[in-house]
Amino acid sequence: IVFSRAVQPAIRRAGEDAMRGLLSQELGFHLGSNTGATTRIVDRGLRGIQSVLSRIVLQLMPQALELALVASLIASTASLTLAGLTIATVTLYASFTIWAVRRRLVYLERMNSADNQAMSRMLEGLLGVETVTSYNRQEWEVSRYEKQLSLYQQASLKSQESLALLNWGQTAIECTGGAIMLFTTASLFLSSQITLGRLVMLNMLLANLLQPLDHLGANYMQLRGGLLDSRGLLSLMGRRPALEDAPDAKPLQFEGGKIEFRDVHFGYPA
Numbered sequence: 001i002v003f004s005r006a007v008q009p010a011i012r013r014a015g016e017d018a019m020r021g022l023l024s025q026e027l028g029f030h031l032g033s034n035t036g037a038t039t040r041i042v043d044r045g046l047r048g049i050q051s052v053l054s055r056i057v058l059q060l061m062p063q064a065l066e067l068a069l070v071a072s073l074i075a076s077t078a079s080l081t082l083a084g085l086t087i088a089t090v091t092l093y094a095s096f097t098i099w100a101v102r103r104r105l106v107y108l109e110r111m112n113s114a115d116n117q118a119m120s121r122m123l124e125g126l127l128g129v130e131t132v133t134s135y136n137r138q139e140w141e142v143s144r145y146e147k148q149l150s151l152y153q154q155a156s157l158k159s160q161e162s163l164a165l166l167n168w169g170q171t172a173i174e175c176t177g178g179a180i181m182l183f184t185t186a187s188l189f190l191s192s193q194i195t196l197g198r199l200v201m202l203n204m205l206l207a208n209l210l211q212p213l214d215h216l217g218a219n220y221m222q223l224r225g226g227l228l229d230s231r232g233l234l235s236l237m238g239r240r241p242a243l244e245d246a247p248d249a250k251p252l253q254f255e256g257g258k259i260e261f262r263d264v265h266f267g268y269p270a
Contacts, residue, residue: 011050018042018237026242035123038236040116045233051226059219070209078194078202082184086209089177093213094220096169101220104162108225110155118148174210181206 022038067090075083125132125141132141182203189199 010053011046014049014233014237015042015046018045018233021237021239024241024244025239028242029239035120040119041232041236044112044229045231045236048226048229048233051222052230055219055223055226060223063213063219066209070205073205074202077198078185078188082181082188082202085177085181085184086206089173089181090209090213092177093170093173096173097166097220100162100166100169101224104159104166105224105228107155107159107162108228111152111159112228114148114152114155118145118152121145121148170213174213178206178210 022042067087071083071087074086121141121144125145132138185194185199185202185206188194189196194202
């Protein structure tokens with residue numbers, strides 16, 4: 001609740017600034033841009049800002065704090081070797097996740113581009129349906145729309161393949177690292193370096209530490225996806241219009257006046 005109350009006004013302000021920035025652009029910008037793609041960029045950007053803030057504050061920061069606390073507790077109660085294994089496992093897991101997610105973001109960018117173009121093709125066809133029908137160009141518009149859907153499908157399949165690779169690698173690292181750490185704690189117990197109660201405590205700490213790692217890939221992927229989605233919105237908000245008032249421009253002083261039409265006629269020729 002506290003997070004929502006703090007974030008929602010910021011997202012509303014970002015949407016307000018985006019709308020104000022778009023309306024302040026010159027006419028040439030609107031004539032040369034795709035309305036459908038622009039609306040998708042704004043909508044996706046606002047959702048991306050919310051995703052970025054929620055993942056950083058509610059997911060990634062607590063996980064980093066938990067890792068630091070668990071590693072320091074293991075180092076003080078068990079051994080530096082086990083603490084080093086814990087940090088190494090999490091670091092390797094995070095490094096592989098970052099590499100795989102960055103590889104997948106290439107396909108996500110292609111998906112976003114194809115989605116924007118598909119929406120633009122649909123809006124152009126529907127808004128100009130009279131012209132399309134008059135020139136018998138229905139199949140041409142459908143083929144343009146289908147082409148963008150095909151590009152989106154190809155990028156989506158590649159994205160799913162990279163996601164499968166990400167899940168497989170994460171599972172392998174987590175299982176291998178967890179087995180090594182459990183073997184190390186058992187060796188410490190057998191060598192009488194730790195008690196049975198401390199062994200149980202360490203196993204519970206390691207299990208609780210590894211469990212949130214399953215969501216690290218999803219959190220980081222959504223974080224990067226949110227940054228990718230918000231990039232287009234921030235680019236629109238940062239664009240300066242070609243025509244704008246001078247910094248020292250003064251308000252218009254209206255001192256009265258009128259507009260009068262004389263001898264204005266309209267009619268159809270006979």
